[in-house]
Amino acid sequence: xxxxxxxxxxxxxxxxxxxxxxxxxxxxxxxxxxxxxxxxxxxxxxxxxxxxxxxxxxxxxxxxxxxxxxxxxxxxxxxxxxxxxxxxxxxxxxxxxxxxxxxxxxxxxxxxxxxxxxxxxxxxxxxxxxxxxxxxxxxxxxxxxxxxxxxxxxxxxxxxxxxxxxxxxxxxxxxxxxxxxxxxxxxxxxxxxxxxxxxxxxxxxxxxxxxxxxxxxxxxxxxxxxxxxxxxxxxxxxxxxxxxxxxxxxxxxxxxxxxxxxxxxxxxxxxxxxxxxxxxxxxxxxxxxxxxxx
Ligand SMILES: NC(=O)c1ccc[n+]([C@@H]2O[C@H](COP(=O)([O-])OP(=O)(O)OC[C@H]3O[C@@H](n4cnc5c(N)ncnc54)[C@H](OP(=O)(O)O)[C@@H]3O)[C@@H](O)[C@H]2O)c1
Numbered sequence: 001x002x003x004x005x006x007x008x009x010x011x012x013x014x015x016x017x018x019x020x021x022x023x024x025x026x027x028x029x030x031x032x033x034x035x036x037x038x039x040x041x042x043x044x045x046x047x048x049x050x051x052x053x054x055x056x057x058x059x060x061x062x063x064x065x066x067x068x069x070x071x072x073x074x075x076x077x078x079x080x081x082x083x084x085x086x087x088x089x090x091x092x093x094x095x096x097x098x099x100x101x102x103x104x105x106x107x108x109x110x111x112x113x114x115x116x117x118x119x120x121x122x123x124x125x126x127x128x129x130x131x132x133x134x135x136x137x138x139x140x141x142x143x144x145x146x147x148x149x150x151x152x153x154x155x156x157x158x159x160x161x162x163x164x165x166x167x168x169x170x171x172x173x174x175x176x177x178x179x180x181x182x183x184x185x186x187x188x189x190x191x192x193x194x195x196x197x198x199x200x201x202x203x204x205x206x207x208x209x210x211x212x213x214x215x216x217x218x219x220x221x222x223x224x225x226x227x228x229x230x231x232x233x234x235x236x237x238x239x240x241x242x243x244x245x246x247x248x249x250x251x252x253x254x255x256x257x258x259x260x261x262x263x264x265x266x267x268x269x270x271x272x273x274x275x276x277x278x279x280x281x282x283x284x285x286x287x288x289x290x291x292x293x294x
Contacts, residue, residue, distance in 0.1 A: 009069030017172035050079040056086035094182040110244035161249035164193035167270040197255035
């Protein structure tokens with residue numbers, strides 16, 4: 001019998017891609033989700049959140065390898081501890097955890113510190129593991145900043161900082177390879193990035209070229225960003241996490257380019273240009289009566 005794999009976060013940016021790749025490869029898996037109705041047809045789903053240890057233990061009983069993804073949120077350390085303990089109690093044999101590039105318990109940036117602390121819990125849990133540490137996804141220009149781009153201007157407190165954006169589909173490629181042969185990657189901390197680092201201004205020129213419409217980047221202060229987020233009703237935790245993310249970019253901590261994707265898949269990563277070509281319909285405003293979006 002093959003490995004029994006559980007994929008968590010299967011409806012998110014990375015999870016969706018991973019589910020698609022597992023299906024395409026014809027590999028068995030179970031998708032553990034809070035929202036089964038959002039899973040694609042034909043996917044075996046299991047209703048699960050990270051809130052209850054006993055339910056987690058029960059769910060993990062039939063799992064050999066766990067793909068563990070967790071959004072950034074206030075109680076995430078406690079949740080992660082629950083997940084790791086339940087996995088150990090149920091005999092899960094390997095955990096591939098989604099972390100962040102630069103994650104460390106000593107990081108000055110909150111989002112990296114949170115991941116670093118949880119990574120450490122896993123490292124010391126005794127469960128064989130690997131850590132997937134992607135840089136920011138290119139898809140953030142769709143899901144995160146899509147509305148701003150449709151309106152023509154992206155305001156962010158990132159100065160002229162650069163990021164080695166990675167396509168979430170590439171991160172899913174790496175995850176798939178690891179989940180097929182987890183023990184070959186045991187204890188590895190894998191930074192996954194695109195082929196080069198881009199500033200926001202450079203990224204927006206590439207998007208603008210594709211859609212023949214100019215979209216501009218305007219660097220703003222943290223104070224200005226906070227005011228906008230407060231007006232939008234963002235809570236303190238979300239604001240602190242986002243500020244730490246933008247600060248890391250502004251302070252030049254996200255431009256590192258890694259060769260892990262190439263090493264693991266034997267191919268170069270998708271370029272930002274290719275991403276823009278394939279996704280351009282997301283940045284073209286919908287005209288009345290005309291369905292332009294995919
Ligand atoms: N976005 C990036 O650029 C990026 C880059 C590197 C690393 N990461 C890391 O990837 C992780 C996911 O971040 P993301 O922004 O990419 O998230 P996302 O795509 O929006 O996915 C999050 C998924 O987590 C699941 N989930 C489980 N418990 C949840 C809860 N209590 N609240 C909300 N969702 C819950 C949800 O799936 P179900 O509804 O199916 O349960 C959701 O679809 C984070 O740890 C982040 O630090 C993100």
